[in-house]
Amino acid sequence: MKNSIGREIPEEIIKDKGLFQGAFAHNERIIKAATKVKAVKPGEEKLLQSLEEAINKCNLKDGMTISFHHHFREGDYILNKVVDIIAAMGIKNLTLASSSLSGVHSPLIEHIKNGVITKITTSGLRGELAEEISKGLMKEPVIIRSHGGRARAIEAGDIKIDVAFLGAPSCDEYGNASGTGGKANCGSLGYAKIDAEYADKVIIITDCLVDFPNMPASISQEKVDYVVKVEEIGNPSGIVSGATRYTKNPKELLIAEYASKVITKSPYFKEGFSLQTGTGGSTLAVSRFIRxxxxxxxxxxxxxxxxxxxxxxxxxxxxxxxxxxxxQDFDLTAVESISKNSMHHEIDASFYANPHNKGCIANKLDVVVLSALEIDKDFNVNVMTGSDGVLRGASGGHCDTAACAKLTVIVSPLVRGRIPCVVDSVNTVITPGESIDVLVTEIGIAINPRRKDLMEIYKNGDIPVYTIEELYEKSISIVGTPDKIEYEDEVIAVVEYRDGSIIDVVRKVK
Structure with missing residues (x-):
């Protein structure tokens, strides 16, 4: 069956999810999921001696769902440690509902082979784990959700978390946890906050136990069942991912300069405007030009x-x-700011981008600048699979903010290495073309034909304007038309749009 952007979705995948029909087609009222709560009486202690004891007290059993956050990114020590312990305890057939997965999580491969982890839902997949999943490691397809889509799924009960294992840089013995105040500070715990709110059992894992009360708390005591102190929860230097870099590349700086001109010449650049920029070389540079x-x-x-x-x-x-x-914080300057600047507000993923609450903050965005692995002639964007069809990215907040902002700008080189970035049809659609307004490359921009108002604004400016078809032809003239990727029928990942409908699937590469 085909969805509204023409993507073929196997009927057995759709089930009760529905096909993608447009950015705001599914906006029905939902019933929030309820959590199981066991009262803690005066004098009862939450601080336990080991993770094994905490897992036993949470009564984790075969077939349950466990969750983790990704605020430490490549510096995370929690997820692998916990799953190793669970495996040693003989528990199997678990669903892993991490907010994202990185290269550091390659040890999960053996736990998948051994039947400890049999289902995964996540925003991102990278490294060896992603490569093995792309080759058909799992019997069940991974479900890819955006950050807002994950929050929606948790609140709606589509993801039912039995036990959340949440690393916190500091915590007191009663469960007041913070992303700062320790030795492995990560700043905002925005993705962990939603897990703490809806999981039946919540275990805070820290390497810095502080005096009660640990205030202000990112996650407060009434959400927490148990606290466990370990030697190390993560390496803070791993927070600064490869995507967070300051560019000196002339091509990327030119893209950033064009993007900043697109923004500052738009009707949205005015007193009191709002913005979000990403973490790639060009997107970081945009902030400096706008400044x-x-x-x-x-x-x-x-x-x-x-x-x-x-x-x-x-x-x-x-x-x-x-x-x-x-x-979420992407560098240590941001981590330090959250505890010293009073107008720096820590928010959870639902407040950020959940499409089915009573108004996420993304709804108030004027401008968002996002990157792309590929963009096609219909302005559909892929940030999930590489030119070889292998998983190597993350949905993140891409489709969330693109749908909500008044001006959505994609920054991308025309060609990356010997691979065209402007293509006839992207491998995997994460963000539909209807949500994209302007593509910015190093040779000029393309404006979505839906935005005739923007075409009028930029037609006589100092930014070269092309059609998306012209940019496609230019990219192909440089590197030629790449061979089509050959896929097998097996679906290894299902891409949910932020509203829970199916926008695309990822198939096993031949």
Whole structure:
């Protein structure tokens, strides 16, 4: 069966999820899931001696669902440690509902082979684990959800978490946990907060036990069942992922300059505007170009949103951005800011981008700048699979913020290495073309034909304007038309749109 963007979805995959029919087609009222709560009486202690004891007390059994957050990214020590212990205890057939998975989580391969983990839902997959899953490691397809889509699924009960294992840089003996105040600080615990709210059992794992009360708390005591102190929860240097880098590449700087001009010449660049930028080389540089124009034009932003980086903090501390709404920190400058700047607000993933609550903050975005692995002639964007069809990315907040912002800008080189980035049809659709307004490359921009208002604005400016078809032809003229990837019928991953409908599937590469 085909969805509204023409993607073939096997009927057995659809089940009760429904096909993607448009960015806001599914907006029915949902009933929030309820959690099981066991009262803690005065004098009862939550602090336990080991993870094994905590797992036993949570009564974890075969077939249950466990969750983790990814705020430590490549520096995470929690997930592998916990799953190793669970495997040693003989528990099997678990669903892993991590907010994202990274290269550091390759030890999961053996636990999948041994039947400890049999289902996975996540936003991202990278490294050896992603490669093995792409080759057909799992019997059940992985479910890929955006950050807002994951929050929606948890609140709706589509993901029912039995036990959440949440690493916290500091915590007191009663469960007040924070992303700062320890030796492995990660800043915002925005993805962990939603797990703590809806999981039946919550275990906080920390390597820095502090005096009660540990305030202000990212996760407060009434959400927490048990606390376990371990030697190390993570390496804070792993927070700064490969995607978080400051570019000196002339091509990326030119893309950033064009993108900043697109934004500052738009009707949305005005006093009190709001913005989100990403973490790639070009997107980070956009923030710096916008800063210069904000100072020159005496324009200040009401808020910046999303995964927070050093440029945003610098603009905030200069008075150029009034509020920071922070679901995740991408560098240590952002981590440090959250505990010292009063207008730097820690938010959970539902507040950030859940499409089915009573108003996520993404709804108030004026401008968002996002990257792409590929974009096609219909403006559909892929940030999940590489040019070889292998999983190597993350849905993240891409489709969430693209759908909500008044101006969605994609920054991408025309060609990456010897691979075209503007293609006839992307391998995997994460964000539908209807949500994209402008593509910015190093040779110029393409405007979605839906946005005739923007075409009028930029037609006589100093930014070269092309059609998306012209950019496609230019990319092909440089590197040629790549051979089509050959796939088998087996579906190894199902891509949910933020509303829970199926926007695409990823098949096993031949």
């Amino acid at each position: 210069e124009e904000m100072i020159k034009s005496n324009v200040k932003a009401s808020f910046a949103l999303g995964g927070i980086t050093k440029p945003m903090i610098e603009m905030h501390e200069e008075g150029l951005i009034k509020n920071i709404f922070d679901v």
